Amino acid sequence: xxxxxxxxxxxxxxxxxxxxxxxxxxxxxxxxxxxxxxxxxxxxxxxxxxxxxxxxxxxxxxxxxxxxxxxxxxxxxxxxxxxxxxxxxxxxxxxxxxxxxxxxxxxxxxxxxxxxxxxxxxxxxxxxxxxxxxxxxxxxxxxxxxxxxxxxxxxxxxxxxxxxxxxxxxxxxxxxxxxxxxxxxxxxxxxxxxxxxxxxxxxxxxxxxxxxxxxxxxxxxxxxxxxxxxxxxxxxxxxxxxxxxxxxxxxxxxxxxxxxxxxxxxxxxxxxxxxxxxxxxxxxxxxxxxxxxxxxxxxxxxxxxxxxxxxxxxxxxxxxxxxxxxxxxxxxxxxxxxxx
Amino acid sequence: xxxxxxxxxxxxxxxxxxxxxxxxxxxxxxxxxxxxxxxxxxxxxxxxxxxxxxxxxxxxxxxxxxxxxxxxxxxxxxxxxxxxxxxxxxxxxxxxxxxxxxxxxxxxxxxxxxxxxxxxxxxxxxxxxxxxxxxxxxxxxxxxxxxxxxxxxxxxxxxxxxxxxxxxxxxxxxxxxxxxxxxxxxxxxxxxxxxxxxxxxxxxxxxxxxxxxxxxxxxxxxxxxxxxxxxxxxxxxxxxxxxxxxxxxxxxxxxxxxxxxxxxxxxxxxxxxxxxxxxxxxxxxxxxxxxxxxxxxxxxxxxxxxxxxxxxxxxxxxxxxxxxxxxxxxxxxxxxxxxx
Numbered sequence: 001x002x003x004x005x006x007x008x009x010x011x012x013x014x015x016x017x018x019x020x021x022x023x024x025x026x027x028x029x030x031x032x033x034x035x036x037x038x039x040x041x042x043x044x045x046x047x048x049x050x051x052x053x054x055x056x057x058x059x060x061x062x063x064x065x066x067x068x069x070x071x072x073x074x075x076x077x078x079x080x081x082x083x084x085x086x087x088x089x090x091x092x093x094x095x096x097x098x099x100x101x102x103x104x105x106x107x108x109x110x111x112x113x114x115x116x117x118x119x120x121x122x123x124x125x126x127x128x129x130x131x132x133x134x135x136x137x138x139x140x141x142x143x144x145x146x147x148x149x150x151x152x153x154x155x156x157x158x159x160x161x162x163x164x165x166x167x168x169x170x171x172x173x174x175x176x177x178x179x180x181x182x183x184x185x186x187x188x189x190x191x192x193x194x195x196x197x198x199x200x201x202x203x204x205x206x207x208x209x210x211x212x213x214x215x216x217x218x219x220x221x222x223x224x225x226x227x228x229x230x231x232x233x234x235x236x237x238x239x240x241x242x243x244x245x246x247x248x249x250x251x252x253x254x255x256x257x258x259x260x261x262x263x264x265x266x267x268x269x270x271x272x273x274x275x276x277x278x279x280x281x282x283x284x285x286x287x288x289x290x291x292x293x294x295x296x297x298x299x300x301x302x303x304x305x306x307x308x309x310x311x312x313x314x315x316x317x318x319x320x321x322x323x324x325x326x327x328x329x330x331x332x333x334x335x336x337x338x339x340x
Numbered sequence: 341x342x343x344x345x346x347x348x349x350x351x352x353x354x355x356x357x358x359x360x361x362x363x364x365x366x367x368x369x370x371x372x373x374x375x376x377x378x379x380x381x382x383x384x385x386x387x388x389x390x391x392x393x394x395x396x397x398x399x400x401x402x403x404x405x406x407x408x409x410x411x412x413x414x415x416x417x418x419x420x421x422x423x424x425x426x427x428x429x430x431x432x433x434x435x436x437x438x439x440x441x442x443x444x445x446x447x448x449x450x451x452x453x454x455x456x457x458x459x460x461x462x463x464x465x466x467x468x469x470x471x472x473x474x475x476x477x478x479x480x481x482x483x484x485x486x487x488x489x490x491x492x493x494x495x496x497x498x499x500x501x502x503x504x505x506x507x508x509x510x511x512x513x514x515x516x517x518x519x520x521x522x523x524x525x526x527x528x529x530x531x532x533x534x535x536x537x538x539x540x541x542x543x544x545x546x547x548x549x550x551x552x553x554x555x556x557x558x559x560x561x562x563x564x565x566x567x568x569x570x571x572x573x574x575x576x577x578x579x580x581x582x583x584x585x586x587x588x589x590x591x592x593x594x595x596x597x598x599x600x601x602x603x604x605x606x607x608x609x610x611x612x613x614x615x616x617x618x619x620x621x622x623x624x625x626x627x628x629x630x631x632x633x634x635x636x637x638x639x640x641x642x643x644x645x646x647x648x649x650x651x652x653x654x655x656x657x658x659x660x661x662x663x664x665x666x667x668x669x670x671x672x673x674x675x676x677x678x679x680x
Binding site for chain 2: 167168169170171172173174175178179181182185186191192195196199200201202203204206207208210211212214215217219225250251252253254255256257279
């Protein structure tokens with residue numbers, strides 16, 4: 001990963017300059033970076049005198065529901081805008097119902113995204129996979145064009161940056177990223193409060209879900225650690241959000257494990273499989289083979305149930321993949337302290 | 341908290357200049373900052389041509405046992421040194437058996453520490469409570485005196501700084517601290533690897549302990565969340581380190597809780613009580629009343645068993661304290677987004 005400066009296409013400033021009413025749309029099932037970048041950009045534009053509207057098909061997730069202004073999101077972009085900016089999404093369908101091509105297809109579309117898989121669907125496309133978050137791109141955009149970053153905007157941007165890097169704990173956190181974080185704090189983003197509200201706070205239902213799910217933890221001798229979350233557990237815990245409440249990340253920290261897996265039973269009988277691998281190992285290929293996707297260290301898929309059959313199938317595939325990967329690693333020398 | 345520059349007393353450089361063989365001693369029951377600052381300073385001194393020895397009475401804890409050179413620690417400072425530097429400890433007894441006053445009392449002692457409770461027991465005392473970690477002081481010392489910070493030394497310093505700030509998640513993380521972190525990364529500290537080894541890795545025994553302890557989670561209607569760790573659970577999990585394996589921090593994140601408590605039964609029949617409070621609430625006063633100590637947000641005590649009696653006593657005291665604190669808070673307006 002290069003640590004060089006990130007540059008911003010000047011066409012984006014031109015598009016903004018001539019626009020009056022702008023829809024800023026982020027992706028379905030938004031995460032902290034989607035919400036933070038969308039609100040950050042919206043407020044930058046408003047401070048320029050633009051009429052800017054944050055748009056997202058789905059509700060704001062718990063982790064960032066404390067941000068000021070989250071109630072301003074609308075589910076669908078209005079038809080009377082003269083510019084659409086999409087943020088943090090790699091293909092046009094990721095806007096879901098928020099973007100109606102029938103009414104908006106003729107409006108200029110600026111595509112701002114940090115996913116390497118971006119399909120360049122905009123009239124102007126700024127795709128920067130080196131950015132650790134869409135929020136980092138909003139920061140560079142503001143700096144490049146001289147848009148003022150208020151404390152509130154710095155808060156949006158830093159919140160998204162922190163969530164996409166799991167609190168600066170991902171491998172792509174470089175000196176450049178730390179300089180951005182430092183500057184945002186200097187600009188007034190309250191990093192302590194953001195961290196408290198984003199990382200030190202979860203619904204009691206998640207704690208209860210962990211209490212119900214952890215006792216059935218299983219450890220395979222090869223170094224695969226896994227557990228299941230049944231629909232009954234989710235109901236008993238009162239946990240109605242999607243996802244595993246962070247369980248796969250937690251069990252995967254066990255030093256004895258190369259791979260961690262959580263199987264979550266869904267109401268429709270399918271099974272969500274969420275996998276993590278230590279650096280140096282890979283769960284993406286197994287996820288692809290199961291019809292899912294992801295990165296080497298974090299991948300997933302949704303497969304047919306019932307639960308028992310799904311577990312057997314996935315554990316079998318992971319066992320084979322792990323045996324193969326261990327053999328490949330044994331054939332090349334490994335750097336010191338690079339994990340197991 | 342001030343964000344002004346931290347200055348280093350020049351007397352420390354004088355003491356180092358005239359010394360040849362230096363014992364660098366850190367505190368009993370060392371944490372990541374103790375080990376990181378002790379090794380960082382040791383290596384700075386060695387690069388100046390000094391014979392420097394890292395000293396600690398107790399073993400290096402799991403969280404930083406991956407650092408290079410941890411095997412060089414000796415349990416007791418040799419008698420033939422001509423300078424002693426204590427690092428990260430507030431009173432002379434915190435060195436335990438590592439410091440023998442009978443043989444070392446006449447040797448110059450430099451006291452470097454960031455605890456506000458420091459007793460100024462050295463011949464030279466540099467106490468800087470604004471520093472978020474003793475490691476931050478080692479950084480400023482190296483910069484002030486022009487001692488070169490190699491990538492290995494930057495790694496020691498950053499590791500201790502990250503552990504004492506729980507991965508930059510404490511309220512004292514300021515722009516100054518972030519500038520230090522950025523510089524250490526620029527100097528070659530591999531922040532991604534440090535984070536992976538320090539925060540994304542724990543013994544399987546801890547995961548098993550959580551699986552055994554979490555099912556007995558209890559939530560009091562007042563907003564106190566608690567559980568017990570019995571000696572039988574610790575044995576079944578195979579967890580033989582002190583502490584609760586992070587459980588009190590985890591359960592205290594539940595949004596519905598103002599206070600979290602973990603009761604750990606000890607082999608001698610006493611009970612360790614570990615408490616956490618949300619910002620704005622205080623568990624230190626209850627800890628003091630129980631004969632323990634700590635800070636408003638994190639405090640603890642060791643009290644008489646049996647477990648049931650200890651639980652009743654503490655929950656009763658916390659209930660009263662919480663009722664009182666809620667009443668006091670209700671009487672003054674609270675800032676927005678400052679938690680409940």
